Amino acid sequence: MSPDPAAERVPSRWSDPATLRWVARLLSGLIFGLGIYAAVVSILIVCRYHSPGLMSDQWELVGRLMRGGGKLSLPALWAQHNEHRVPVVWILGLMDLRFFGGRNISLLIEVFLVQAAAALLLIGMFRKFGAGRGPFLTVAGLALFCSLSPLQMENFTWGFQVAFVLAALGGPAAFAGAICHSAAAAKDSRRWFSGPLVFSFAAAFLAECGLAAGLVVWPILVWLGFVLRFPRKSQILTASVAAVAVGVYLIGYHSPSYHADPLQTIRHPSLIVKYVVTYFGYSWDDALPSAAALPTVSELLTGLALVFSLVSAVQLCRQRKAPADGLRCFLAANMLFAIATGVLTSLGRMNFGFDQAASSRYQTIALLYWASLLAMLLVSVSDGRYRRIAPVMLQIGIVALMLATGGRYKDMEQFADDRRSEVAEGYAALANPQADQDDLTSLYPDPEIVVTWYNYLRSQKLGPEASEVARQAHAGGSK
Numbered sequence: 001m002s003p004d005p006a007a008e009r010v011p012s013r014w015s016d017p018a019t020l021r022w023v024a025r026l027l028s029g030l031i032f033g034l035g036i037y038a039a040v041v042s043i044l045i046v047c048r049y050h051s052p053g054l055m056s057d058q059w060e061l062v063g064r065l066m067r068g069g070g071k072l073s074l075p076a077l078w079a080q081h082n083e084h085r086v087p088v089v090w091i092l093g094l095m096d097l098r099f100f101g102g103r104n105i106s107l108l109i110e111v112f113l114v115q116a117a118a119a120l121l122l123i124g125m126f127r128k129f130g131a132g133r134g135p136f137l138t139v140a141g142l143a144l145f146c147s148l149s150p151l152q153m154e155n156f157t158w159g160f161q162v163a164f165v166l167a168a169l170g171g172p173a174a175f176a177g178a179i180c181h182s183a184a185a186a187k188d189s190r191r192w193f194s195g196p197l198v199f200s201f202a203a204a205f206l207a208e209c210g211l212a213a214g215l216v217v218w219p220i221l222v223w224l225g226f227v228l229r230f231p232r233k234s235q236i237l238t239a240s241v242a243a244v245a246v247g248v249y250l251i252g253y254h255s256p257s258y259h260a261d262p263l264q265t266i267r268h269p270s271l272i273v274k275y276v277v278t279y280f281g282y283s284w285d286d287a288l289p290s291a292a293a294l295p296t297v298s299e300l301l302t303g304l305a306l307v308f309s310l311v312s313a314v315q316l317c318r319q320r321k322a323p324a325d326g327l328r329c330f331l332a333a334n335m336l337f338a339i340a341t342g343v344l345t346s347l348g349r350m351n352f353g354f355d356q357a358a359s360s361r362y363q364t365i366a367l368l369y370w371a372s373l374l375a376m377l378l379v380s381v382s383d384g385r386y387r388r389i390a391p392v393m394l395q396i397g398i399v400a401l402m403l404a405t406g407g408r409y410k411d412m413e414q415f416a417d418d419r420r421s422e423v424a425e426g427y428a429a430l431a432n433p434q435a436d437q438d439d440l441t442s443l444y445p446d447p448e449i450v451v452t453w454y455n456y457l458r459s460q461k462l463g464p465e466a467s468e469v470a471r472q473a474h475a476g477g478s479k
Helices: 017-049 058-067 074-078 087-099 105-129 136-148 150-157 159-187 195-208 212-227 232-250 269-281 297-318 326-352 354-358 360-383 389-406 409-431 437-442 447-459 466-477
Strands: none
Touching: 017 105, 017 136, 017 150, 017 389, 017 409, 058 087, 058 447, 074 087, 087 105, 087 159, 105 136, 105 150, 105 159, 105 326, 105 360, 136 360, 136 389, 150 159, 150 360, 150 409, 159 195, 159 212, 159 232, 159 326, 159 360, 195 212, 195 232, 212 232, 212 297, 212 326, 269 297, 269 326, 269 354, 269 360, 297 326, 297 360, 326 354, 326 360, 360 389, 409 437, 409 447, 409 466, 437 447
């Protein structure tokens, strides 16, 4: 007996357009709610466990102030710190000392504001250039989650890390400016210079002043000018500004002796690949780095994602005859920036081992990558043949990933608590000269110099007293 053709044409309930739209809206709301939840958890952890004391790199600012007689000269601001130049961080740190009591509060607020701005930038670009190309609330929830997730807790609890988040904002902001300049030039081919292009240059320089990896923003801008078909004068100007900015950074630059030699590291591509895969895969798999000889499932999936991102960038170059897709170009540029940052980090930090690739401070860049990749996939499936069911399937995957990270929030809270306890022990040693001075290494590797720097701060009536930091930290931890 042959099947009834009419019965075969009866649509499944789950393929019904109305049902799919309802499910998509439900999943979008859930993703947005999970993004809000992640942001609230981060804020609550920082409010409870932040430390008012200086730690590690922050003490370098005190040394520069001492050498400059209480002032920061332009050479002192631009002087190399590790492999970075962080003049904005020194200025913000000095402002925190002089105007906000030196208790890190202004710096930590700035970290959150920068990350909130990064989320709004992604949301705004999707709204401006991606209307109708995927559920808006899904992208908004992704942006909030990836910008404010507790997975990057080290950046949220350490004032010095405003440098890191500034770079993570400066790169995408520079790319957004380039996209907007392209849109303006498309309306008037004679408009080779514009406000968005100037903004793009300023944002790229901001990224350069946050991380050494911010230098890769410049070649990506040149690449965007080619893909977006900038007017020739705009392309020449972009390349010229990029050359000058990179050249200024490299004047007097030297590779830190205690870091890996990039020329040696680059001879071991398999190690670089493992480091980069760990750098990005840790966002979803806290078991990384893996000691297994063969790649784990998460490592394979992360590797495929990275390959997809690079292929997408190449395809944009091959599609120059078609009208430029501003949103795809923006997302591809973000992914290239994140991948390049991971590679550069591996070249200079390989000697610290793969465990450092899983540091929470790197998650700001890693999560920028994942937000851009998932948004790119959402745009792709929404434009494709299965634009009704495919976005829903992708949303289900996003929800699963976000829920899986929720179990790690407790670990991030413990990290913040442990970090504050370490700072408390260091300040307790500062307050009590009879204490074990080895405790000072939790503040800075050289115990003697940190005592000198602390005494200088107190002589200038800057920052909190050691006893206050120790007392507040222990009181907070016992709540």
